[in-house]
Amino acid sequence: MKRPAIPLRWLALAVITALAAALRLVDLGAVRVDPFYDAAVRSMGVSWHNFFFGAYEPGGSVSIDKPPVDLWLQVASVKLLGWGSASLKLPEALAGTAAVPLLYGAIRRPFGTIAGLVAALALAVLPIEVITARSDTMDGVMMLMLVLALFLLVRACASEHRGTVWLLGAAAALGIAFNVKLLESLVALPGLFALALLGMPPGAARRARQLLAATAVYVVVALSWLGATLLFPAHERPWAIGSVNGSAWNAAFVFNGTERISGKAAEVGQARGPAGRIAAPSPTRLLARTGQLPGKWLGWETLAALLLGVFALIALTRRRAGRLGRATAIGVFVWLATGIVLFSQMARLHPRYVESFTPAVAGMIGIGIGLIAAAGNRTRWLALPLTALLALPLAVSIEAVTAHVTDAGNVGGLAPGEQQALSAYLTPRQGSAHYELAAGAATAVASLIVQDQRPVLMLTTYNGRPLTSVAELKLAIARGEVRYAFINSVCGPHSTKATSGCAPAARWVRVHATDVSRQAGLAPGLLWRLP
Numbered sequence: 235m236k237r238p239a240i241p242l243r244w245l246a247l248a249v250i251t252a253l254a255a256a257l258r259l260v261d262l263g264a265v266r267v268d269p270f271y272d273a274a275v276r277s278m279g280v281s282w283h284n285f286f287f288g289a290y291e292p293g294g295s296v297s298i299d300k301p302p303v304d305l306w307l308q309v310a311s312v313k314l315l316g317w318g319s320a321s322l323k324l325p326e327a328l329a330g331t332a333a334v335p336l337l338y339g340a341i342r343r344p345f346g347t348i349a350g351l352v353a354a355l356a357l358a359v360l361p362i363e364v365i366t367a368r369s370d371t372m373d374g375v376m377m378l379m380l381v382l383a384l385f386l387l388v389r390a391c392a393s394e395h396r397g398t399v400w401l402l403g404a405a406a407a408l409g410i411a412f413n414v415k416l417l418e419s420l421v422a423l424p425g426l427f428a429l430a431l432l433g434m435p436p437g438a439a440r441r442a443r444q445l446l447a448a449t450a451v452y453v454v455v456a457l458s459w460l461g462a463t464l465l466f467p468a469h470e471r472p473w474a475i476g477s478v479n480g481s482a483w484n485a486a487f488v489f490n491g492t493e494r495i496s497g498k499a500a501e502v503g504q505a506r507g508p509a510g511r512i513a514a515p516s517p518t519r520l521l522a523r524t525g526q527l528p529g530k531w532l533g534w535e536t537l538a539a540l541l542l543g544v545f546a547l548i549a550l551t552r553r554r555a556g557r558l559g560r561a562t563a564i565g566v567f568v569w570l571a572t573g574i575v576l577f578s579q580m581a582r583l584h585p586r587y588v589e590s591f592t593p594a595v596a597g598m599i600g601i602g603i604g605l606i607a608a609a610g611n612r613t614r615w616l617a618l619p620l621t622a623l624l625a626l627p628l629a630v631s632i633e634a635v636t637a638h639v640t641d642a643g644n645v646g647g648l649a650p651g652e653q654q655a656l657s658a659y660l661t662p663r664q665g666s667a668h669y670e671l672a673a674g675a676a677t678a679v680a681s682l683i684v685q686d687q688r689p690v691l692m693l694t695t696y697n698g699r700p701l702t703s704v705a706e707l708k709l710a711i712a713r714g715e716v717r718y719a720f721i722n723s724v725c726g727p728h729s730t731k732a733t734s735g736c737a738p739a740a741r742w743v744r745v746h747a748t749d750v751s752r753q754a755g756l757a758p759g760l761l762w763r764l765p
Contacts (some may be wrong), residue, residue, distance in 0.1 A: 243317040245548050246351050247351060247354060251331065251334050254354075257281050263319040263320035264283065265640050266392040270643060271305065271642075272684050273683040273684050274298045276292075277294070278305060279313065280294075288302025291683055292689045293668070293690065295473065295691070296676050298474075299475045299696075301459045301482070302459075304376070305372070311389070323369065326374035326747035329367065332378055336381045337357050338351060338353060340388050344563075344607070348604045348607045353600025357539070358629045360596060361532065362589070370404055370642055373587070379419070380408070386404035386407060388562060391430070392432075392558050394435055397444070398447070401434070406455050417494070418590045425568035425570070428561075429561050433565070473692075473695055473701060476489035513657070515581060516578065519577070527583070535595050536594075539599045540597055542620075543563075543570055546563050546565070546605050549605050570597075573594060585641045606620065653682055656756065667714060669716040670682070670718050671716065672691040672719040672720070673720050674723055674734045675723060675734035677696065678720065678734070691707075691716050693739040693740055707739045711765065718750075718765065721735055721760065725741060749761070
């Protein structure tokens with residue numbers, strides 16, 4: 235008896251998924267890691283307290299500026315596979331791969347196999363998605379949760395009897411996305427809400443109840459980690475880096491929220507490398523030829539998606555289209571347009587942020603080409619050449635993989651020679667000290683934390699905001715808890731309040747401590763032996 239043949243569409247999807255996996259996993263360990271978040275992964279493995287709060291240093295005094303949900307996956311990865319560059323980035327690479335067949339499932343249901351396969355292929359080869367999935371930042375996992383929400387929402391709109399269950403599942407997935415990357419995940423909300431509003435089965439009262447229930451689920455899941463932090467006494471909660479009052483809520487909604495849009499807050503973990511800056515806000519920003527987000531990484535695919543999206547909406551108004559198809563097309567187009575408008579005008583933009591709308595770019599390309607393929611003999615011949623254009627982003631992605639391009643930052647990344655000299659000098663001179671050293675800035679010694687996994691006394695948090703007072707530093711010295719200080723920021727006559735070297739505790743160190751930098755093989759003024 236012959237085995238039933240495997241449908242051609244599943245073979246095609248398997249090939250596309252394998253391509254996505256190869257682009258994200260090949261030579262993954264060679265991509266530079268992010269010291270800031272890797273220090274947190276290292277510190278979170280020390281205790282359950284640190285694990286829950288996303289502690290940045292092993293002593294648990296400060297935490298990263300975001301919920302640690304994605305970092306939980308990274309901690310699990312390094313515990314299972316051992317500490318290494320590849321294991322740190324594996325959850326993101328797998329998330330980027332898994333999103334590809336999931337997007338196929340979301341687009342295929344309303345628009346057919348060709349649309350689903352093209353959408354999956356577009357996401358698989360999209361350069362900025364490949365680069366982000368190969369970096370140890372959390373945007374790739376957030377993107378997977380957004381695609382999952384889209385998939386579940388399409389299922390909800392297609393189901394007459396179990397639609398509510400699928401809808402609540404989509405709301406929960408969006409809530410998890412918020413816990414991964416906070417307000418960045420909200421870029422998908424207008425489009426997904428439009429899809430639900432237009433696509434759920436008829437019945438105004440029933441639809442209102444369903445949407446209210448979904449809203450409640452979303453809010454509960456989205457605020458679950460932030461709410462859980464309040465169950466602990468204030469003295470047990472680490473100071474959230476970036477906040478003005480130590481609160482994770484402030485870091486989430488101000489530092490990572492309103493100040494990101496206005497450009498007031500700097501980005502923790504963002505490298506300023508030779509690639510240059512992000513282009514200034516403008517309608518053509520995503521099409522920039524150079525900079526940290528060149529058009530070949532995203533912009534040209536976004537332009538294609540926009541044009542195909544306009545065609546799709548016009549085509550769906552001129553022919554009889556089902557409720558699900560029309561709602562999905564409108565929802566994905568709104569998601570796409572929201573991303574274009576926001577990231578064209580946002581004051582402070584970094585490449586990984588756009589992961590919040592890359593599924594809409596790929597999905598809209600799939601929908602448009604799928605409709606062209608189904609339009610009839612006169613236009614069907616266009617579908618294959620349009621799909622072949624995805625060879626261009628594939629070439630760019632291969633180039634990025636070969637060059638080990640990363641979207642991660644380098645905050646706290648000491649020069650290798652400086653780090654080795656510092657660690658070699660401090661290790662035999664610790665005695666019974668609890669802290670390896672006192673750091674002038676919380677983000678100054680991330681790579682040292684990764685290497686030595688020792689508690690660090692932070693004198694300031696972010697932007698030079700004092701965390702440890704002079705009196706507290708003196709008490710720690712008197713108790714024998716800390717013997718050295720590392721101050722890598724100079725306080726000059728023109729320095730601002732954001733200069734960590736100008737904090738009272740740092741200035742006290744320079745006056746009362748002994749400079750032992752030369753003995754440690756460092757430049758003068760960096761390492762001080764405390765009195």
